[in-house]
Amino acid sequence: MAQANQIPVKQVFEVDASRQTTRVSANVSGFLGTTRIALNDNLLKQCTLPEIRMVMAHEMGHYVLNHGAKLLTYSGIFILVGFGLTRTLFDGAVRRWGNKWGVRGIADPAGLPLLVLILSTFIFVVTPFSNTVVRVTEREADAFGLNTSREPDGMAQAALKLGTYRKLNPTPLEEFIFYDHPSGRSRIRMAMDWKAANLPAGESTTVEAPSSSP
Ligand SMILES: [Zn+2]
Numbered sequence: 001m002a003q004a005n006q007i008p009v010k011q012v013f014e015v016d017a018s019r020q021t022t023r024v025s026a027n028v029s030g031f032l033g034t035t036r037i038a039l040n041d042n043l044l045k046q047c048t049l050p051e052i053r054m055v056m057a058h059e060m061g062h063y064v065l066n067h068g069a070k071l072l073t074y075s076g077i078f079i080l081v082g083f084g085l086t087r088t089l090f091d092g093a094v095r096r097w098g099n100k101w102g103v104r105g106i107a108d109p110a111g112l113p114l115l116v117l118i119l120s121t122f123i124f125v126v127t128p129f130s131n132t133v134v135r136v137t138e139r140e141a142d143a144f145g146l147n148t149s150r151e152p153d154g155m156a157q158a159a160l161k162l163g164t165y166r167k168l169n170p171t172p173l174e175e176f177i178f179y180d181h182p183s184g185r186s187r188i189r190m191a192m193d194w195k196a197a198n199l200p201a202g203e204s205t206t207v208e209a210p211s212s213s214p
Contacts (some may be wrong), residue, residue: 001057001148005064007037015040024161026055028062029068037062047161050154054145061144067137074133078126086118093118127177134180142182142190152195159187 002009017025017040024046026039037059044052062068086107093114094103103111146155160168168184169175175183182190 001053001060005060005148007063013038014044018045023165024158025047026059028059028068031072035063035068041111047158048154050149050151051158051161052154053149054151054158057149057151058141058145060148061141062137065140065144071134071137075130078130082119082126084124085122086115088114089118097119131178131180132176135175135182138181139186139190142187145193146191150198152191152198155191156188159184159191172182 013036015025015038017023022042024040024043026043028035028037030036037056039052039059040087041058043055047055088105091113092100094105094111097105101110101114103114105111106115142155146152149155163184166181166184170179170183170185175186
């Protein structure tokens with residue numbers, strides 16, 4: 001799969017996670033030539049080959065689709081907007097209540113609690129949106145993974161395994177607010193839709209051995 005997608009393979013890593021947790025997990029990290037895909041040993045021990053192939057292909061999707069650089073850019077934008085908004089609200093509050101609170105300006109350490117309050121409120125409010133950005137990216141990796149591994153059953157079974165620590169069937173509102181990955185239900189639906197759309201078109205597609213008789 002790596003060769004088919006022009007991913008250079010120099011070394012193969014396996015994360016020894018089982019000493020700390022029993023959770024199945026995999027990820028892509030690094031950039032500028034240091035990128036690596038890692039599958040943890042729980043995944044390799046607990047999952048079947050189709051599941052492992054699907055998870056590996058999902059991670060390859062993050063790699064091929066440049067998700068590291070994209071998410072870094074998106075979070076840069078979120079942070080820039082957050083800092084800009086914090087500065088504006090902070091200055092406004094100090095103009096109005098600064099004397100009463102004994103806060104002179106943004107460089108005054110006495111204003112730190114107010115800065116933290118404003119910034120953490122911003123982060124709280126944008127959580128559904130930042131989660132959605134990540135969730136959409138994860139969905140892209142799922143689609144890439146399905147097309148690369150061609151393992152819809154593996155995807156559905158892996159989604160069920162993740163259900164041991166992620167609620168499988170949240171309401172759409174719950175998924176929008178809290179989920180930074182598609183829910184198990186969405187993933188199984190996607191896998192089964194793919195499977196239905198990729199069924200052979202009928203018995204006529206069966207290739208038979210060439211025969212000499214007419
Ligand atoms: Zn992912």
